[in-house]
Each structure stands twice: as C-alpha cells, then as structure tokens.
Amino acid sequence: MYHQAVFDEPIILDLKGRRTIKIPLENQKFRVDIPETMKRGSAGIGDREEFSVIRHYVKLSEMNFGADSGFYPLGSCTMKYNPKINDEIAVLEGFRMIHPLQDSNDVQGALKLLYELAESLKIITGMDEMTLQPLAGAGGEFTGLSIVRAYFECAKQLDTRREVVVPDSAHGSNPASSHMAGFDVVQIPSAPDGTVDIEKFKEAVTEKTAAFMITNPNTLGIFEDKILEMANYAHSKGALLYYDGANLNGIMTKTTPAKMGFDIVHLNLHKTFSTPHGGGGPGAGPVGVVEKLKDFLPYPMITFDGDKYHDDYVPPKTIGKVASFFGNFGVLVRAWTYIKMMGEEGLRDACETAVLNSNYMRKKVQEFMSVPGKTLKKHEFVASSVGASMPKAGDIAKHLIDNGVHAPTIYFPLIVPEALMVEPTESATKAEMDLFIETVRQTLKLPHETFEKEPVNLKVTRIDDVDASKNPRPTLRMLRKEHKEQPLQQVI
Amino acid sequence: MNNDLTDLLKELKIKSPDELFADIPDAIRTKTLGLPKGMDEDEIRRVASAYAGMNKTVNQEHSFLGFGLYNHFVPAAISNVINRNEFLTAYTPYQAEISQGIMQALFEYQSLAAELFQMDAVNSSMYDVSTSLGEAARMAKIITGKDEFIVPKYLSKNKRAVLDNYARGAEIKVKEIDFDEKGMIDLERLKEALNENTSGVYVEYPNMFGIIDTNVPRVKEIIGEERIFVAGVNPISLGVLAPPGKFGADIAIGDGQVLGLGLNFGGPVVGIFATKEQYIRKMPGKIMGITKDYNGKVAFSMILQTREQHIRRERAVTNMTSNQALMAVASAVYLSLMGDSGLKKIGEINMGRTRELMDIVREFDVTMPYDGSPVFNEFLIRLKESKTFVCRIAKKFNLVPGYALGKNYGYNDRNQTNIVVNVTERNTNDDFNAYKEFLREVA
Helix, strand or coil: CCCCCCCCCCCCCCCCCCCCCCCCCCCCCCCCCCCCCCCCCCCCCCCCCCHHHHHHHHHHHHCCCCCCCCCCCCCCCCCCCCCCCHHHHCHHHHHCCCCCCCCCCEEHHHHHHHHHHHHHHHHCCCCCEEEECCHHHHHHHHHHHHHHHHHCCCCCCCCCCCEEEECCCCCCHHHHHHHHCCCCCCCCCCCCCCCHHHHHHHHHCCCCEEEEEEEECCCCCCCCCCCCHHHHHHHHCCEEEEEEEEHHCCECECCCCCCCCCCCECCCCCHCCCCCCCCCCCCCCCCCCCCCHHHHCCCCCCCCCEEEEEEEEECCCCCCCCCCCCCCHHHHHHHHHHHHHHHHHHHHHHHHHHHHHHHHHHHHCCCCEEECCCCCCCCCCEEEEECCCCCCCCHHHHEEEEEECCEEEEEECCCCCEEEEEECCCEEEEEEHHHHHHHHHHHHHHHHHHHHHHCCCCCCCCCCCHHHHHHCCCCCCHHHHHHCCCCHHHCC | HHHHHHHHHHHHCCCCHHHCCCCCCCCCCCCCCCCEEEEHHHHHHHHHHHHHHCCCCHHHECCCCCCCCCCCCHHHHHHHHCHHHHHHHCCCCCHHHHHHHHHHHHHHHHHHHHHHHHEEEEECCCCHHHHHHHHHHHHHHHHHHEEECCCCCCCCCCHHHHHHHHHHHHHEEEECCEEECCEEHHHHHHHHHHHCEEEEEEEECCCCCEECCCCCCHHHHHHHCCEEEEEEEEEHHCCEECCCCHHHHCCEEHHHHCCCCCHHHHHHCEEEEEECHHHHHHHCCCCEEEEEEEECCEEEEEHHEEEEEEEHHCCCCCCCCCCCHHHHHHHHHHHHHHHHHHHHHHHHHEEEEEHHHHHHHHHHCCEEEEECCCCEEEEEEECCCCCCHHHHHHHHHCEEECCCEHHHHCCCCCCEEEEEECCCCCCCCHHHHHHHHHHHHCC
C-alpha cells in the first residue's frame, strides 16, 4: 500500500529564526556609499537557521515523486533512470569551478568534452554539425527554426516561404516555436492508422513551405514509414525537414534522422540521454544540421585544429546566440558521461528494451482499452479510455498516483480522446509494468464515485485548477496584499 | 538477455527485439554507427578526471572575471537539497497531487524573488537572463502592440545577440541609446528616442560597466504608463540596492546564477522573470500558484496554463516547456539561508572589496573612465597597452584581471585595453596583491 509523506510545512518565508550560515569576510567592516535614491532597507525575506532550511526542504522533497521514487511512464518525456555516476562527474572541481570567458588554453578539458559530445551526437543523428548551446528542447526548436528563417532570408525566399507544416499530433512546442521564429503554422491531419495523411501532406507542402516539422516515431509511438517519401517531396518543393528529437529513444542506433532525410534535428538530452530533469529543468537541446546549414549555427562553435580546442569560431551567416554562454554545461557533462558509459551497444540495448517494454505494455493494455493506430509501436503508445463505462483518463491518472505509480501523460496528443500516453522507457521491470497494467485494469471495475475522492494517499487530494487560475496567486506577496498576516489556511 | 526480457519476448511471440523495428524500411536502417564501446564507472572516472584536470579553475588563479557570470560563495546546503532524488529526477509537475513538494519549493522561489524584486509576480524560471530579455521584449510587444524596443548601447553581447534573435522572429526593431558621461542611461536621448511605436525600454543597474545607474528612478515617468519599463538587476545586489519594483518596473529580470549556483562553465543558470499583477496573463513560463484542494487544504497548482504551448500551440505566449526549475529551487535555498542579514552583508562585502581594489588601481597611472559613478562589484579600467601585452603580463602573475572588451564592443585593443573588473567576497588579499604586481608592470 502506497503512502506519501504528509507534512503541513509553512512557506519558507514564514519560517523565521536567525542566520547561521557564515559568509566570507563576514566580520570585516566595509565602506558602502550608495546614493540615497538607490538604497534599500531590508530584502524582506527574514532570517533562519541552516538546519531549519534543510529540515524544511527534506520534508518538501518527501512530498515529491521522481524517477528514483518509482516507475514513471510519462509519455514523450522519456523518464529513464539517471545514472548516479553522471552527477558525480558533473561536479568535479575542474568542471564546476571554471568560467566560460576564461582563455581557451585554460579550459581545454571542458572544450574537449563539449567537442566530443557534439561529435557523438553527430554520429547518433547523422548530422554534419552540432551546436550544444540551446538550453532546452523548445530552445532547440527555436534555434532550428531561426536557422530555417536565416537560410531562406539568405536565399531571398523568406517573403514567400512563410509556413511551417506540422502534423496535428505534434508537440505543442512545435507550432509555438514556429510562431516565435516568425512563421505561420499549417496543421495537417493524421490518417486513421496514426501516421501522416500523405495526400493531405502533399496538399499542404508547397512553394510557400519553409519547413516540415515532425517527430518520428510520432507522438502515438508509431514510426512514420513513409518518411523518405515525405522528405523527398518536401525537398522537391524547396522546403527543409525538421526533426523533433523528443522521441529519439524509440529509434536510436536503428536509423538516424539523416537517413530519414532530415536537415535539422534537435535533441532532448534530459530525455534520451539520461540527464535528470530537476522537476522541470534544466534540460539541454542541442541542434544538428546538414552541411548546407552549417554557416547559420549560433556562435561560438567549438573547433579542434588537431592540437588545440578553440571557442571563438563564428559561422559566417550565424543567427547569433540563443543562450548567454555555452549551454547548460552541467547537463552536457552528464550526457557525455552517459554516452561514454553506454557505447553503441548500450544505446542499442536501451532503445530495444524501451521498445520491447512499450510493446509489451501495449499488448496488455489493449486487452481492455483501445490503442489507436498501427499495432506495432516504438518507445510509447497512446491508449484511449473511451466507452460508456470507461473511467476518464484523468481519473485513471489519479488512481495510479494514489497507488504509487506515476501517471502517463494524459489528454495528449489532442487527436485522441481520453488519451493516456504511456512511455515505460528501458528502466522498468516486468513487475513494475504489470503493476501499472493491473492498476489501470482495476479502474474499469471500480464505481466512478470512487474516483471523486481520489487521491487519498498523497499530501493533498484533487485541486481545482480552474479556480486556481481564475484567482491567480503566484507569490506570497500577492496573497498577503489582500490578507495581511492571517494564517494561510484561512485565506486561501 | 535476462529473464524479464525473455518473458516479454515470449509474450510478444518474437525471438529478438529487433523484430519490433520491422516498420523501419531497410533503405534507412543503420547497421552500425561507429561509436566506441562503453566504459565502466572506474574508466569514466579516470577519463573525466583527466579532462577536468586540463582545466584551470578559478581557485588555481587570481580571478577577477565576471561579466555576467560571477564567482560567489556557494553554501554546501544547496547541492544537498537539489540532489534530493525526489526533486532531481522528477519531471515538470503535471500531476500536482504527487508533486506538491517541488511545487511548494517553486512557489517559495517565486515568493522570495518577488520580495527581493518587490514585484507582484514571478514565474518559476526562465533559461537565463539573456533569454529573459528576449522574452521581455516579446512580452512588451504583446502588451502594447508596438514593435520598437529600446536598449542601452553598452549591453553585454551575450544578451544583445540573444535579444536580436528573439526580436527577428517577433519582428521587433531594437534601438540603442547611448550612455551619458557618467556611464548611465542618457535621459535626454531616451526622451528623443521615444515615439509612437515604442513598446518598451530596457535599462539595467548595475549596468555592463558595473555602474549603479542613478537615472533609473526617472525612467518610468519619462516613458509613461503606456510603455513597458524592463529593469535588469543583479539579484545579489538587492540586499543593499533598491529593488526594481520601487522604480515602477513593469517587468524585471536578472540572472539567478549569483544566488548560489556557482560557475559550471556558464550553465545551468536561471533567468528570474518578474512582472506586475496586471500583466500576469502575458507573462511567459510556468507559474505555480497557491490554492486549495477539494478538502480545503493548502495546495499548489500550475496556474494559467492556457497561456502555454501544450494548450494554445502557436498562439501561446512562449514556446518554453522545460525551464530551469531545479536552479530556481537552488536559489530559493540560497535566499533562505542568507536571509535579510546575509544579503545585506554580502552586498556590503562586494561593494566594500570592490572599492578596496579601486583604491589600489588609483595608486597607478590607470584610467577609470567612469570613476566617480557608484558601482556595485564591477568597474571599468583602461590600460594604455595592447591586449596581447596585458594578457602576457597577467599570465606572469597567474592573474585574470577581468574581461577585456575588444573590437566587438567598439574598443580598439591595440593601443589600449578596456577591462571590466569584478570583485566578489571570494577574492582574497593575495588576489589583490597579484593585481598590484600586475599594475606595476602594465601601468
């Protein structure tokens, strides 16, 4: 029986005490001459002891669930195990205590590591050049689409190529990134088998198309087997092909985006390459491109002259920068470690096991729930809880978390009603997957009223998200504007 | 293959997992990629340590290098908290009830930053300060419908190059205004630069030269209610410097790297992004809110998700999905540990030590172009030697004297070298002595 820890922890600002942490040079007196208008009294956050801070956050962490807590089949997020050696390597003093503006001679080890990581990712994707600068997957998308923009600007076609074509099953960030890079979004419907409707695709991709953007396997976990035909068609219209690498774990080592005809690829190192996601980030979203797009990559690119590594190469038609420095270095070190440890065999095994797990679960879930699209899946599948007697996807999710199993992604992709998007990854035992399957199966037998009360084994029960957004209170400051010093429980 | 996998294969009636890839056409299948064999933990430790050993850390030299990334003291408690597995290995909290811990921690980060900035609302983090600036320019356009955004001429190229990229996609024109003779935003030029297309203005304090810009309090009244004032701050200065909320900032941004994140070769850092209550619905990024569950218990929820890409797709306020949540938690831990007294203290130490080094510089024939203007923990010096010469001498004393501004900042580095010097609480008297020795040879 699963029970999450339950503490009524105050907001840290309300934990008041005295400061125990010592600051360097704390006891010296200093001359401070701040102009009157620029002076401040107090920061207004109170003081407290280190032990109070630690006790507080330990309790909060116990009211949370990570991939180390249990099975975490969150679709499209690839919540695989994050090897602990990665974290150890990332905090070596030689990596932790260096500054990106140091002379490149003094940071050869860091540059070598970044160079090698980019080289490995080039091999895995088949791309000709790779930047590690984008700070997350969506940051990678924006980088890639900025390259598309610059490419067509350079070719004097930007005035006519205003469109990015995406399938209706695409991640929401695809259309959002396209819009941010200045493109109009054209959405195309999927065929009944869950892949792109090739006729609709051909109607949509024209001389107005700047790029066709797709993830493969797609968000239904289905491999788009007509990808070459689509690539050739898009190229014949002068458009570029963009690969959203969110689902790379489903094909890694079996094929590459280059083989499929893609021109631009972004990867999510926090998914495929095992870097911990930290409750929302940091991630890393490297972008690879084919030869003809190399000159548009962000600067600086790290280069190697056979003897030394350099960090000052500015590609001639660069889009500029997409982050302050070299990217999320701490994340990049972890991904480098992962790839070094896995080697090609390890990566193949990860992909095969992930796909095996996913198909096993799909087969079991299909016994009692519909799984749209082609039968054979890659790393994930989407079940649809439709039918008069079926519980809602949201209810199933709450029943799962109440039993110590993280829920799948729900209500996505938008094209599947009552969607449950399940991605077991390679980090799951048969027992864990069976527990998930049985827990979901159970919900079909439970009276629907049961769900209204769930979850009961967690810190809180269901939350009215609509109300929380109607009356947004993102800070204690805003809450206390209305309600001064009253206890929280009374004013929420 | 272990028993588990054999069972699965049997269940699927296949012999090898490779059969599950039959839907990938042969024409695009790869046999081998050519990656090397995997290592064990002991081997990777050896290799990684060798790479790490090829780097010279800031602890192995006298470093006065800042310019957007600062060598501050990092309390041990921070890594302890962010390495808690339940935080470290969680995804974005899409299932709120099982993720209350991280959601409360992020709400606390938002609340702490809101007090520090004296702003109503803070999101649960951006990638870094440069992307925050890009998003702020976009947000100013979304709010006003106008497309000219004004920035200082002297702005770190890291920020500017990122901003320009965001601006191109959003069709925003970025205009520059120069500093006055004190190294502060020129208010007369600001007035002249404003027109009916101006969406907003970005001004920072301390600015690129470390100067505490005393013209900042007048910016909002000059640009008016209808335009967006984006203030850039160094969060660690806000224990002693007046917060952006006091000056009527509509949006305030800063890099939380200074709040206990360390250097890490420039990342991960965290972009702090704050705004006024009236603009919350135009703010990018994920936002945690305090609310209650159906039993009336205090609970945390990811609010205003209809602004976001997974719901609104191309009409979303930003494309952001992942952010820097764990780094936001790290800076919340830092702020909690330091508290009011610690932040005040660390601000004073940074200012005080910076002045001590400035006094040393004054002993030599060295120009400080904006000497007399108040600074926080960075200042500009001008040496009459070439950058090559200056670097050679600095090396001799195992010193990094600061960040040399070269041609891309409009400075000639053959006849003179302009250096932005950063001093923090981590700089020792030994570091100062090395600086003195260095100046004796270059000045």
